[in-house]
Amino acid sequence: MSQTPAGQDAGTREERALAALAQQTIELPSWAFGNSGTRFKVFGQAGVPRDPFEKIADAAQVHRFTGVAPRVSLHIPWDKVDDFDALSAHARDLGVSIGGINSNLFQDDEYMLGSLTHPDAAVRKKAVAHHLECIDVMGATGSHDLKIWLPDGLNYPGQDSIRARQDRLADSLQQIYAALTAADPDHRLILEYKFFEPYFYTMDVPDWGTSLLHCLALGDRAMVVLDTGHHAPNTNIEFIVAQLLRVGRLGAFDFNSRFYADDDLMVGAADPFQLFRIMHEIVQSGALAPDSGVNFMLDQCHNIEPKIPGQIRSVMNVQEATAKALLVDPDALLVAQQSGDVLGANGLLMDAYATDVRPLLARLREQQGLDPDPLGAYARSGYADTIVAGRVGGAQAGWGA
Ligand code: LRH
Ligand code: MN
Numbered sequence: 001m002s003q004t005p006a007g008q009d010a011g012t013r014e015e016r017a018l019a020a021l022a023q024q025t026i027e028l029p030s031w032a033f034g035n036s037g038t039r040f041k042v043f044g045q046a047g048v049p050r051d052p053f054e055k056i057a058d059a060a061q062v063h064r065f066t067g068v069a070p071r072v073s074l075h076i077p078w079d080k081v082d083d084f085d086a087l088s089a090h091a092r093d094l095g096v097s098i099g100g101i102n103s104n105l106f107q108d109d110e111y112m113l114g115s116l117t118h119p120d121a122a123v124r125k126k127a128v129a130h131h132l133e134c135i136d137v138m139g140a141t142g143s144h145d146l147k148i149w150l151p152d153g154l155n156y157p158g159q160d161s162i163r164a165r166q167d168r169l170a171d172s173l174q175q176i177y178a179a180l181t182a183a184d185p186d187h188r189l190i191l192e193y194k195f196f197e198p199y200f201y202t203m204d205v206p207d208w209g210t211s212l213l214h215c216l217a218l219g220d221r222a223m224v225v226l227d228t229g230h231h232a233p234n235t236n237i238e239f240i241v242a243q244l245l246r247v248g249r250l251g252a253f254d255f256n257s258r259f260y261a262d263d264d265l266m267v268g269a270a271d272p273f274q275l276f277r278i279m280h281e282i283v284q285s286g287a288l289a290p291d292s293g294v295n296f297m298l299d300q301c302h303n304i305e306p307k308i309p310g311q312i313r314s315v316m317n318v319q320e321a322t323a324k325a326l327l328v329d330p331d332a333l334l335v336a337q338q339s340g341d342v343l344g345a346n347g348l349l350m351d352a353y354a355t356d357v358r359p360l361l362a363r364l365r366e367q368q369g370l371d372p373d374p375l376g377a378y379a380r381s382g383y384a385d386t387i388v389a390g391r392v393g394g395a396q397a398g399w400g401a
């Protein structure tokens with residue numbers, strides 16, 4: 001066992017890391033299991049789910065082989081079913097549960113000029129009513145989080161009043177929040193931001209500051225969602241993480257990775273070092289604890305890679321970044337930081353990042369009675385052949401469905 005100068009014993013740190021990793025959970029998006037693509041082409045894959053029941057069955061496979069993905073987020077109306085009680089019972093039977101409920105404000109013709117911010121009160125009313133429906137789905141499925149991504153925005157200066165749209169948004173959100181907390185005071189409204197797309201002059205919730213201001217006005221059950229693909233290039237995302245954790249308003253992540261825009265690629269694929277830096281802030285703030293209120297969700301689309309292995313790989317990438325962050329020696333880091341040891345402090349992070357944590361994660365899986373190689377175990381299970389043989393005419397993830 002190695003010993004760092006002022007810090008914990010490395011062996012002890014590994015044991016603590018294992019204990020923390022055993023508690024970590026990652027939520028999967030139902031839409032990752034359907035066909036998806038770019039606006040140029042959707043490549044259909046054999047065996048993809050034909051309905052929400054089959055999406056949950058596939059998500060349960062990710063949990064079966066990783067042991068850390070016990071919840072599935074739904075997107076309404078993509079995952080609308082006649083009987084949500086039956087859907088959640090189906091999830092339970094497969095060893096998973098329903099996570100966040102995502103509303104959808106980007107597919108109706110009436111929303112061309114906005115939804116919760118639309119100048120016409122009748123359109124805003126329709127958008128608010130959709131959330132009341134989502135709140136009912138939460139009741140039926142046992143979900144705690146209503147997740148809102150607002151696709152509203154403007155393409156041209158002068159097109160509408162930026163300020164009036166904020167006022168309308170505040171009013172619409174207030175109505176939704178009141179209904180949500182009346183249904184259950186513990187339920188949360190989590191508000192996602194995105195700096196561009198589908199509008200390009202301005203979005204109505206373009207950044208974490210705007211999201212936070214609305215959350216602060218709503219109340220303490222309103223939190224910010226940070227989608228890692230929703231920032232301008234080179235944005236220091238871990239700074240935002242630290243800032244939101246400081247004020248107790250980081251509700252959830254939508255993890256994915258990007259090279260250019262909102263690419264929705266597998267998390268940790270484009271920039272594993274960024275993911276490590278984010279997880280370092282999480283670990284330092286104690287936000288990895290299951291009761292911290294931070295929900296670690298994936299929001300990805302597997303356009304060319306197989307869906308279930310794509311999700312397994314993503315879960316493993318989050319686990320690897322987390323494990324590395326847990327190996328940073330907090331005591332030695334504090335000493336280095338307080339004594340102005342710039343290189344020493346940075347070196348502690350880089351040493352942790354350079355550690356091969358795959359053996360540690362293999363140990364974790366063995367402790368949990370799992371195969372140490374989730375991707376290999378899934379491939380050997382024969383599940384992929386079963387769904388290819390059994391399902392014909394799979395559904396699209398969302399757009400164009
Ligand atoms: C928007 C977004 C949001 C949606 C999802 C499908 O870009 O990140 O979270 O709900 O994609
Ligand atoms: Mn998202």
Ligand code: MN
Pocket residue numbers: 227229230262
């Ligand atoms: Mn997105």
